[in-house]
Amino acid sequence: MVSATARVLAGSALCMALAACTLGPDFVRPQAQLPAQWQGTAVSAGALADDGQWWQGFDDPILATLATRALQANLDIQLAANRVQQSRAARGVSAAERWPGVSATASGVRARNSEVGLNDPSGNAGRDDYGLFQAGIGLSWELDLWGRVRRQVEAADARVQISGEDAHAVQTVVLAETARNYLQLRATRQLRVITADNLRIARDIAHLTQARQRQGVASTLQVASAAAQVAALEARLVPLQHRDAQLRNALALLLAQPPHALDATLEGQRMDWPALPPMAAGVPGELAARRPDIRRAEAALHAATASIGVAKASFLPRITLNGDAGFQARQLDDLDGWDAHRFSIGPSISLPIFQGGRLKANLALSRLQQQQAAVQFQRTVLQAWHQVDDAIDSYAAEQQRGERLALAVTESDRALGAAQRQYRAGVVDMLDVLTTQRIALDNQAALADSQAAAAIARVELYRALGGGW
Numbered sequence: 222m223v224s225a226t227a228r229v230l231a232g233s234a235l236c237m238a239l240a241a242c243t244l245g246p247d248f249v250r251p252q253a254q255l256p257a258q259w260q261g262t263a264v265s266a267g268a269l270a271d272d273g274q275w276w277q278g279f280d281d282p283i284l285a286t287l288a289t290r291a292l293q294a295n296l297d298i299q300l301a302a303n304r305v306q307q308s309r310a311a312r313g314v315s316a317a318e319r320w321p322g323v324s325a326t327a328s329g330v331r332a333r334n335s336e337v338g339l340n341d342p343s344g345n346a347g348r349d350d351y352g353l354f355q356a357g358i359g360l361s362w363e364l365d366l367w368g369r370v371r372r373q374v375e376a377a378d379a380r381v382q383i384s385g386e387d388a389h390a391v392q393t394v395v396l397a398e399t400a401r402n403y404l405q406l407r408a409t410r411q412l413r414v415i416t417a418d419n420l421r422i423a424r425d426i427a428h429l430t431q432a433r434q435r436q437g438v439a440s441t442l443q444v445a446s447a448a449a450q451v452a453a454l455e456a457r458l459v460p461l462q463h464r465d466a467q468l469r470n471a472l473a474l475l476l477a478q479p480p481h482a483l484d485a486t487l488e489g490q491r492m493d494w495p496a497l498p499p500m501a502a503g504v505p506g507e508l509a510a511r512r513p514d515i516r517r518a519e520a521a522l523h524a525a526t527a528s529i530g531v532a533k534a535s536f537l538p539r540i541t542l543n544g545d546a547g548f549q550a551r552q553l554d555d556l557d558g559w560d561a562h563r564f565s566i567g568p569s570i571s572l573p574i575f576q577g578g579r580l581k582a583n584l585a586l587s588r589l590q591q592q593q594a595a596v597q598f599q600r601t602v603l604q605a606w607h608q609v610d611d612a613i614d615s616y617a618a619e620q621q622r623g624e625r626l627a628l629a630v631t632e633s634d635r636a637l638g639a640a641q642r643q644y645r646a647g648v649v650d651m652l653d654v655l656t657t658q659r660i661a662l663d664n665q666a667a668l669a670d671s672q673a674a675a676a677i678a679r680v681e682l683y684r685a686l687g688g689g690w
Contacts, residue, residue, distance in 0.1 A: 243368030244537075245530020248375075248523045251598055275683045276400055279676065283486065284403050287472060291399045294477040298395055301388035308384035312377035318370045321362035321542075329354045329553065354556050357547015357563070364542060364568075369534035372527045379524035386517035389688070393513065397684040399475050401677050406468040406487065408673030413461045415665045420454040422637075422658060426644075427451050430651055443651045450655050454662075512605050512687035518598040525591040532584040538572040605685070612682040619675035626668040633661040 276288045292298065333350045365371060427447035433439035469487055470480045546564040550556045573580060640657040643649040 242366070243371055243530060244533040245368070245372055246526055248526045251519060251522065251595070275688065276396065279400075281403075284400060286486070287399050287403055287476065287483075288396055290476050291395050292392065295395045295475055296477050297391050298388070301384075301391040305381070305384045305388050308377075308381045312374070312381050315370070315373045315377040318363065318373065319365065321360050324359050325357070326359060326547070327356040352551050352553070353549070354551070354553050355547060355549045356556065357545055357549075360542075360544040362542045364540045366540060367534040367537045369531055369539075372530035372534065376524045376527035376531065379520045379527065382520035383517050383524065386513040386520060390513040390517070393684055393688045395475060396688070397680050399472065400680045402468050402471045402475070404673050404676045404680070406465065406472070408669050409461055409464050409468060411669045411672075412666055413458065413465070415662065415669060416454055416457050416461065419658060419662045419665075420451065420458070422641075423447070423450045423454050423655075426641075426651065426654060426658075429645070438647075439651065446652060446655055450658070512685075514601050515598075515605055515687075518594070518601040522591070522594040522598050525587070525594040529584070529587045529591060532580070532587040535580050535583065536573065538570050541569050541571070543567060543569055609682070609685045612678065612685040616675065616678040616682055619671055619678050623668065623671040623675055626664060626671050629664045630661070630668050633657070633664045637661045 274285075274288070276284055329352070331350055331352050363370070427444075427450070430439045430444050430447040434441070434444050469483055472487070473480055473483045476483065544564075544566040546562075546566075548556050548558075548561040549563050550558070550561040555561055637654075637657045637660075640649060640654045644651055644654045
């Protein structure tokens with residue numbers, strides 16, 4: 222009898238499950254409206270190497286080491302990875318509702334009922350104690366006829382993707398900041414070297430001017446001007462040293478290290494600027510669609526779309542198949558006999574009749590959230606378009622600026638050398654030498670800044686395209 226009943230109910234449940242539908246709109250992946258390519262002639266996505274380790278293109282072993290260590294040790298990356306695991310665990314909670322819940326129970330009590338109350342299991346009108354011992358297995362399974370659970374799992378899958386893209390974005394930011402700080406450190410140290418070289422020249426000029434004053438050739442004005450130039454260059458070194466310490470500590474923080482922990486590692490970095498990795502003639506717009514913020518916005522739209530189905534299913538009945546089988550006896554010794562067996566099986570139906578408008582408001586909220594997610598996706602794509610375009614323009618502009626400054630440095634160095642020789646020969650005034658030196662120093666500093674800015678612009682282009690190609 223029991224197995225026959227179970228077969229009937231199980232068959233009915235299977236038929237209902239097969240006839241089940243999924244409410245709510247199905248997610249349709251939106252298309253990111255991006256240009257076919259940026260800059261120059263079209264290049265297919267397959268023509269560009271998808272290199273996640275874009276920092277290797279700078280040909281700097283220290284930068285490569287810092288990037289690798291940042292990926293392993295950075296605390297923000299670890300937190301993001303933990304949030305991914307949390308979202309997967311939450312997805313497991315949602316997915317568990319697709320399966321029956323089975324539980325085992327056992328209880329034993331000794332009690333006495335009221336003489337004037339409900340029926341007394343002791344059979345003696347409440348005048349005697351009685352025992353009640355039970356053991357059994359219970360089952361409960363919601364038949365997901367309207368797709369409520371399926372839509373919940375679909376939304377949970379999308380939220381897992383959201384957390385994954387957030388983690389990707391954190392990695393991109395950390396790597397970009399690591400490269401930016403390191404490149405700025407290189408530029409700062411290069412400027413320190415340039416300033417120190419000019420300081421040596423200024424001190425040589427000051428000593429020569431003092432010697433000429435003792436010979437009655439140089440004036441007090443010339444001596445004071447030379448001394449002022451020395452003091453001005455010494456003053457320039459102080460903020461550069463402070464900036465150096467700040468950048469070293471910023472890198473240590475990114476690698477989850479205490480202050481000054483990387484000082485030894487950063488002592489031997491190169492001062493020259495190698496040629497930057499070549500830029501593709503055209504950057505396909507489809508590459509930007511890999512950006513984590515665009516993929517995150519797409520996943521958020523997916524989750525919001527699935528939530529509409531969950532809200533719609535809440536208007537319809539919930540049908541749950543319940544079962545319970547076990548043993549029950551008034552004496553513990555009788556609990557293992559067949560006469561003590563019991564069972565119950567059958568569906569239960571819950572239908573919302575009046576909720577005070579809560580269900581309608583929840584459905585309206587879900588639809589509005591989907592509309593918001595759709596607009597947010599469009600906004601994210603447009604913002605990405607602008608960022609990539611700006612990054613390409615910035616990179617190209619810095620390359621052109623660097624070319625002109627390199628020429629300016631070459632010519633100003635020639636002019637400074639000529640002025641020094643002519644001053645020693647007594648042909649030009651010392652003020653001409655100081656003026657020429659200031660121009661040379663400004664050009665050298667501007668070139669160092671431009672080289673760093675071009676490298677950083679390259680980093681920002683990698684970042685704008687979602688972490689390289």
